[in-house]
Amino acid sequence: MAEPVLLAVDWGTTSVRASAVGADGTVLDSASASEGILTVGTEPAAYAQTLTRLAGSWAESRPAVIACGMVGSAKGWHEVPYLPAPVPLTAGEVPLTQVAGPWGPVHLVPGVSTDGGVMRGEETQLLGLALAGHATGPAVLPGTHTKWALLADGALTDFHTAMTGELFALLSTHGTIAQVVGDVAPSEADWSAFEAGVQRGLAGAGLGAAALVFGVRARALLEKMPPEQAREELSGILIGAEIAGACHWLGHTPARLPVVASAALAERYRRALAAAGIVADIADGGVTTRGLIHLARTAGLGEGVT
Amino acid sequence: MAEPVLLAVDWGTTSVRASAVGADGTVLDSASASEGILTVGTEPAAYAQTLTRLAGSWAESRPAVIACGMVGSAKGWHEVPYLPAPVPLTAGEVPLTQVAGPWGPVHLVPGVSTDGGVMRGEETQLLGLALAGHATGPAVLPGTHTKWALLADGALTDFHTAMTGELFALLSTHGTIAQVVGDVAPSEADWSAFEAGVQRGLAGAGLGAAALVFGVRARALLEKMPPEQAREELSGILIGAEIAGACHWLGHTPARLPVVASAALAERYRRALAAAGIVADIADGGVTTRGLIHLARTAGLGEGVT
Incomplete structure (x- = not known):
């Protein structure tokens, strides 16, 4: 070498x-x-x-x-x-x-x-x-504290942070939502439950995360939703609400968006962005x-x- | 007796x-x-x-x-x-x-x-x-899982839940916000910091709680905001965002609203509702x-x- x-x-x-x-x-x-x-x-x-x-x-x-x-x-x-x-x-x-x-x-x-x-x-x-x-343009960097950044001619002009990853970790580890989502991540993502969550997050963002998230608990109790599905729905809700909030911050919904993340997280954002009508360009590592x-x-x- | x-x-x-x-x-x-x-x-x-x-x-x-x-x-x-x-x-x-x-x-x-x-x-x-x-009309019942309810002629027609109290407890006990808000509640509320938080919550609800809450951490780091102030601001942000979300759910901002809560929590909601232009009618115990x-x-x- x-x-x-x-x-x-x-x-x-x-x-x-x-x-x-x-x-x-x-x-x-x-x-x-x-x-x-x-x-x-x-x-x-x-x-x-x-x-x-x-x-x-x-x-x-x-x-x-x-x-x-x-x-x-x-x-x-x-x-x-x-x-x-x-x-x-x-x-x-x-x-x-x-x-x-x-x-x-x-x-x-x-x-x-x-x-x-x-x-x-x-x-x-x-x-x-x-x-x-x-x-030039917006980019999303998902993680514990997801960043939505605005670039213009190679300059970082502004950014917005959503602590989506941390909220997911807190809610799925402690408190009343943790009781219904289980403590073990499924080996394969249940994309159907995740995408249902994304739709709820996108549509209900105006209600606020404190209200959206409670719905996971209610559905788990009322509809006997299994823990692994509740977990995926929670992830989808938080990411969906984040995307809605970030588009509010941007002032528009971009047609395409670079995504900088690990492969598993990038796939999660790719699917959630697609539900919002945004094509994800996954950046290389x-x-x-x-x-x-x-x-x-x-x-x-x-x-x-x- | x-x-x-x-x-x-x-x-x-x-x-x-x-x-x-x-x-x-x-x-x-x-x-x-x-x-x-x-x-x-x-x-x-x-x-x-x-x-x-x-x-x-x-x-x-x-x-x-x-x-x-x-x-x-x-x-x-x-x-x-x-x-x-x-x-x-x-x-x-x-x-x-x-x-x-x-x-x-x-x-x-x-x-x-x-x-x-x-x-x-x-x-x-x-x-x-x-x-x-x-x-008849809406009412708010603050708590761990705050309820916003709609009554019509003595019937409970619908309600909406915001897990504001639980989110506050989770965020102020675990994770990165807990590091900046301290673990002891002040003996007297700092209403100025609380009301600044309410304004941020009301104005920024569209960004989503995951984004609003991160701002507490950023300001604590950048502006050296003391832990007790950060704690009050967090409380204000969550309650402000809840009120904005509940008014979105109601479809309007009511002029008056009954509040059913313990005295300390009722006072917190009274001040936050006032910032949103709503007069609180505190119910007796x-x-x-x-x-x-x-x-x-x-x-x-x-x-x-x-």
Whole structure:
């Protein structure tokens, strides 16, 4: 294997992923671990140690290191101030913050804030998306805190957050909805129950999530809906209501929409967006690394990375 | 004290309250305990024992017993089928279900269901409200699962449930919002933060609760909003969004609205409704007992109860 000149690290709340990038800009290899910031804690030395383990033999060539995500939060390696939107992702130079790493400085990417929202990591995914051709228009980044972002000529102009994934986790783990949805996810999704939930979420968004969600409990009690179906319906309701709310925020329903997510979550959003009349363009898995390589190159890191 | 001829029992999820009613229909005394159905469990004998303790010397006159609330659910004393709405609360005779009590039968009041909702206990509060003069129009019954009900000539025609109280409890106890709102309620409400939340909830309801709620976290991070303020803002946002959703459900914004709740919760709703331009008519605390006495009299229980 060619020697890496850059390590591109996506360091989130629950996991960390590093890609070794060669002098010609190709990804040579990658590795991931479940050592997100919740696991590593707030001690800088612990981050340096985790990075050393993750890098393994890649460290021998002392590659430049760039990292995005929650690693730059107050509960991560070192707090990096948010850049207030709008941020020219592709045009400008993003200020990176240096911390002392195990074989040289580690460069942390700042998150982005608006009046009502914060993001860390998604800005780099959006940069990767813009570099792949989606430089203008809305995009959705599903997850624990799903982001709906607006791009214009490669700039991140605004975004909107729906904590759909967290609400689903809270409701399906605690409280009265948890009693009817069961505690084990089905091995295969029941798309019929999910899509029924999406329709309820899209149609009933005006009632508010606190009302929509209660319907799952009522139907489970009245119609003896089995737990796995109730679980899928809950997921559909929350995603459907999120889409309705996001289109309200956008001011229109887009015809197409890029989706940046893991394969399973992307499929869930693809189906829910289709019910709302929106074609999903599922982004490939490399957007974050592509964004990190661009940021590193712009900052002059990793000599030879093109 | 005159001898009670009727025990009117409001037996809910977390507490139970019994009122001793004399032959002339006046409430002689009342007692409450934290032995709701979650505590008592599902064993019928445990309900009979709890009732005996709660009644104390009142049992000596062997009063008739009527009980409403979750005591009639599958997780209570005995499951009583729901009556499908519309239900003529003041005009018809409501079918009561007898179970064997410690000194004679106990009569359980059925809950009410619609296509998308269930209630147990609130139907009796609404009956009491109707008897007190609010026989037509909407009413709100705030709580863990807040009910918005529609009455017409003393009939319960439809209702809508928002699990606002449960969402507040889940969000303020678990997950990322819990990290910024603190785990102790302030001794006095910060009405300014609460009302700011109400305005956000009313104005942003179209965005969906999953988006509105995330804003609390963002502002706590960006503006260093203190935990007690964030807690009040969260409460305001959820209640504001509930009011907006309920008015969407009603199809209009009522000028006045009866509110049936404990004093602290009623004050919270009074302020939030005022922000939406609605005058709250706070019901007195006796609506449930008044409803139970009416049901008992209609069923011929408690000889002499007028």
